[in-house]
Amino acid sequence: MSRLQVVSGKGGTGKTTVAAALALALATEGKRALLVEVEGRQGIAQLFETEALPYEERKIAVAPGGGEVYALAIDPELALLDYLQMFYKLGSAGRALKKLGAVDFATTIAPGLRDVLLTGKACEAVRRKDKRGRYAYDCVIMDAPPTGRITRFLNVNDEVAGLAKIGPIHNQAQAVMRVLKSPETSVHLVTLLEEMPVQETVDGIAELRAAQLPVGRVIVNMVRPALLDEAELELGLERTPRTAIAKSLAAAGLGGARGAAGRLVDPLLAQAAEYAERYALEGAQRAVLGEHGLPLHELPLLADGLDLGGLYELAAELRQQGVS
Amino acid sequence: MSLDPARDPLDVDALLDDPKTRIVVCCGSGGVGKTTTAAALGLRAAERGRTVVVLTIDPARRLAQSMGIDSLDNVPRRVKDVHGGGELHAMMLDMKRTFDEIVEAHADKDRAEAILSNPFYQSLSAGFAGTQEYMAMEKLGQLRSRDEWDLIVVDTPPSRSALDFLDAPKRLGSFLDGKLIRLLMAPAKVGGRAGMKFLNVGMSMMTGALGKLLGGQLLRDVQTFVAAMDTMFGGFRKRADATYRLLQAPGTAFLVVASPERDALREAAYFVERLAADDMPLAGLVLNRVHGSGAAGLSAERALAAAESLEEREEGPEERGEGPEEQAAENLEASGIVDQDGGKVGGRNSSASEAPNSPEASGSSRPTEDTDSGASVEQLTAGLLRLHAERMRLLARERHTRDRFTALHPEVAVAEVAALPGDVHDLDGLRTIGDRLAEASDGGQV
Numbered sequence: 047m048s049r050l051q052v053v054s055g056k057g058g059t060g061k062t063t064v065a066a067a068l069a070l071a072l073a074t075e076g077k078r079a080l081l082v083e084v085e086g087r088q089g090i091a092q093l094f095e096t097e098a099l100p101y102e103e104r105k106i107a108v109a110p111g112g113g114e115v116y117a118l119a120i121d122p123e124l125a126l127l128d129y130l131q132m133f134y135k136l137g138s139a140g141r142a143l144k145k146l147g148a149v150d151f152a153t154t155i156a157p158g159l160r161d162v163l164l165t166g167k168a169c170e171a172v173r174r175k176d177k178r179g180r181y182a183y184d185c186v187i188m189d190a191p192p193t194g195r196i197t198r199f200l201n202v203n204d205e206v207a208g209l210a211k212i213g214p215i216h217n218q219a220q221a222v223m224r225v226l227k228s229p230e231t232s233v234h235l236v237t238l239l240e241e242m243p244v245q246e247t248v249d250g251i252a253e254l255r256a257a258q259l260p261v262g263r264v265i266v267n268m269v270r271p272a273l274l275d276e277a278e279l280e281l282g283l284e285r286t287p288r289t290a291i292a293k294s295l296a297a298a299g300l301g302g303a304r305g306a307a308g309r310l311v312d313p314l315l316a317q318a319a320e321y322a323e324r325y326a327l328e329g330a331q332r333a334v335l336g337e338h339g340l341p342l343h344e345l346p347l348l349a350d351g352l353d354l355g356g357l358y359e360l361a362a363e364l365r366q367q368g369v370s
Numbered sequence: 371m372s373l374d375p376a377r378d379p380l381d382v383d384a385l386l387d388d389p390k391t392r393i394v395v396c397c398g399s400g401g402v403g404k405t406t407t408a409a410a411l412g413l414r415a416a417e418r419g420r421t422v423v424v425l426t427i428d429p430a431r432r433l434a435q436s437m438g439i440d441s442l443d444n445v446p447r448r449v450k451d452v453h454g455g456g457e458l459h460a461m462m463l464d465m466k467r468t469f470d471e472i473v474e475a476h477a478d479k480d481r482a483e484a485i486l487s488n489p490f491y492q493s494l495s496a497g498f499a500g501t502q503e504y505m506a507m508e509k510l511g512q513l514r515s516r517d518e519w520d521l522i523v524v525d526t527p528p529s530r531s532a533l534d535f536l537d538a539p540k541r542l543g544s545f546l547d548g549k550l551i552r553l554l555m556a557p558a559k560v561g562g563r564a565g566m567k568f569l570n571v572g573m574s575m576m577t578g579a580l581g582k583l584l585g586g587q588l589l590r591d592v593q594t595f596v597a598a599m600d601t602m603f604g605g606f607r608k609r610a611d612a613t614y615r616l617l618q619a620p621g622t623a624f625l626v627v628a629s630p631e632r633d634a635l636r637e638a639a640y641f642v643e644r645l646a647a648d649d650m651p652l653a654g655l656v657l658n659r660v661h662g663s664g665a666a667g668l669s670a671e672r673a674l675a676a677a678e679s680l681e682e683r684e685e686g687p688e689e690r691g692e693g694p695e696e697q698a699a700e701n702l703e704a705s706g707i708v709d710q711d712g713g714k715v716g717g718r719n720s721s722a723s724e725a726p727n728s729p730e731a732s733g734s735s736r737p738t739e740d741t742d743s744g745a746s747v748e749q750l751t752a753g754l755l756r757l758h759a760e761r762m763r764l765l766a767r768e769r770h771t772r773d774r775f776t777a778l779h780p781e782v783a784v785a786e787v788a789a790l791p792g793d794v795h796d797l798d799g800l801r802t803i804g805d806r807l808a809e810a811s812d813g814g815q816v
Contacts, residue, residue, distance in 0.1 A: 056400065056401055057399060057400015057401035057402075057528050058399070058400055058401020058402060058629070058631075058633075058634065059401065089633075192400060192528065194428065194528070240793060241430070241432075241792075241793040241795075242430045242793060243401070245430065245431065270760075271760070273753060273756045273757045273760060274750075274753040274754075274756075274757060275753075283750070286747055286750055290747045291747065291750070291751050291754070293747075294680060294747050294748055294750075294751035295676070295751055295755075297680070297683070297748075298676035298677070298679050298680045298683075298751070298752075298755070299675075299676060299679065300668070300672070300676050309665075310665050310668060312664065313663065313664025313665035314665060314754040314755070314757070314758055315754070316664055317663065317664070317665075317754070317757055317758060317761055318753075318754055318757060320791040321757055321791075323791040323792060324791045324792070327791070327792055327793075
């Protein structure tokens with residue numbers, strides 16, 4: 047299992063939810079996982095129904111079998127000051143830099159610096175060991191930027207390394223890049239069975255591979271339950287006379303075949319036709335995703351996917367599908 | 371018959387037809403259909419007679435192709451096959467090119483070349499944090515000042531937070547004429563302006579620190595870049611301010627786009643609050659992908675009960691002693707649906723594929739192979755009813771989510787757009803979306 051698991055996905059596909067479920071799944075059986083957030087959205091806090099996370103690793107959940115999930119919302123500004131302090135003992139100069147706008151510059155405008163700080167902090171957590179030489183975390187799960195930006199985000203260290211040809215940022219970037227491009231890292235992409243997210247996933251896989259970043263799994267989220275099977279869709283709907291359906295509805299106690307039950311036939315068939323159209327589209331998208339030789343996982347749509355119970359349910363599902 | 375119409379429907383056609391509307395900005399979180407909404411609004415406005423340009427940021431490939439803007443040349447192209455008297459032009463933002471154009475327009479040739487080949491500039495312009503937002507707003511300003519179109523529809527970048535596209539121009543602007551820039555420039559102009567002198571005290575320490583942090587060569591690149599850009603800084607700030615004011619002007623209308631999901635509507639609420647705080651004129655909320663049902667009178671519970679009664683009927687005809695009504699009631703009890711509220715029942719969906727009475731799981735164990743279709747009428751009808759039950763739960767969920775938003779922001783007009791089963795990637799699809807957007811204001815029944 048890779049020790050750094052990066053979770054990306056198009057906006058709206060539920061990548062934060064999947065990252066959190068993955069952390070719970072990987073923390074099972076006494077392991078310790080760190081879930082990191084890099085976009086300052088506080089999505090993890092909302093998911094685990096806690097107050098906003100500070101820039102500090104804290105335990106937010108217990109996984110089955112005694113495992114623990116810690117969470118960290120990485121703040122680029124604090125990470126920078128941290129970094130200055132750690133490497134250069136620049137405590138007061140750091141504050142002065144902040145006053146001048148240099149910190150703002152470094153964390154929001156300067157190309158790539160913000161991203162080096164974010165990935166650098168995550169890599170630091172991956173490599174950190176305790177006094178007895180054991181890893182502080184068995185794995186680190188990153189709720190990363192969306193698919194459209196992920197390659198750039200992870201590869202930014204390369205860009206910075208090219209830009210800053212020598213110096214500490216260069217070295218830092220090189221070190222981070224070594225972790226990101228190694229088998230220690232795995233980048234997962236979350237998608238839905240819809241055209242645009244699937245297209246973005248396919249593009250993302252190609253970009254990641256071109257940048258030699260290790261692509262892990264494709265996780266299809268919010269898969270709707272199959273309510274009509276293929277036989278019913280393909281044969282049943284076309285062959286069955288409407289009157290027979292009306293009678294059947296009447297027999298089920300929904301009114302007279304020519305009355306209330308009869309009036310249900312058209313709308314119900316219209317919904318079935320929509321379902322069939324979507325079903326076919328989903329099948330086609332599933333096939334597209336299957337072409338890339340990556341492990342494919344599917345998570346069911348949860349009505350209230352953001353509650354804690356649902357999260358544990360998804361974690362159990364991921365575990366069952368062998369992600370750990 | 372979708373959700374109950376929202377309290378205050380958004381009249382999209384009135385907004386698009388009003389000649390005073392000059393700019394429509396679509397904003398919202400990622401994945402809610404912002405680009406499609408922007409394109410559909412642009413097409414509808416054009417087909418209602420206006421001369422429109424749509425500025426998209428990152429359209430889906432097939433949508434871009436259908437509008438003829440799949441080649442990235444940063445120039446608006448006229449879209450063919452638009453009906454009616456108006457015109458539709460569309461373009462896809464190329465942020466690097468937009469940045470290059472600003473440099474070329476505001477610096478003499480040599481200086482422009484020096485900037486364009488500077489490694490720091492190349493990284494900055496190729497799209498790091500904020501550049502896309504800044505360039506989108508810059509492009510909007512350019513399009514507006516050309517005055518060739520009477521309506522500009524803008525899609526906004528999928529920002530990491532709701533605020534980025536409003537903040538980025540100011541941030542970049544204030545950075546570019548801020549203290550740091552002067553500090554960075556100072557070593558390049560030693561003995562220069564008198565005003566620089568007071569900075570000298572702390573300066574060596576600062577550049578020392580920056581040098582340590584960035585590495586000497588990057589610092590030099592930055593300094594060269596800053597020196598070359600010197601004459602343009604005032605311009606950047608001025609332009610950022612002008613665009614910001616343009617957004618606040620009466621001819622601008624913001625539409626917040628969302629889907630009826632918790633996260634998307636939470637982001638939408640942030641947008642609404644932020645726009646209000648910045649005095650940006652909000653026209654309303656476009657709620658995409660709202661589901662409806664032609665049989666909304668049949669509740670999820672009743673549909674499920676009926677489905678179960680049909681399936682039992684199939685399983686054992688000898689058990690058919692009870693009337694369907696009583697049996698239905700029993701099934702409700704047995705499956706534990708009765709006590710769950712609208713928000714919770716859907717939880718069953720997740721396990722439906724494993725549930726013993728789902729058609730898929732039970733199909734093989736039941737003696738239904740007597741028909742050549744593989745599914746009996748009862749089974750099929752039960753399937754239709756289960757499908758309907760799922761739809762009704764979805765409806766309830768969407769309504770609940772939407773109502774939370776409208777309770778928070780009752781002042782915001784809402785247009786609900788009925789969901790399409792597939793994706794949109796041609797003009798007809800955009801037209802349908804446009805119709806649905808406008809229908810939303812005819813009483814909300816879609």
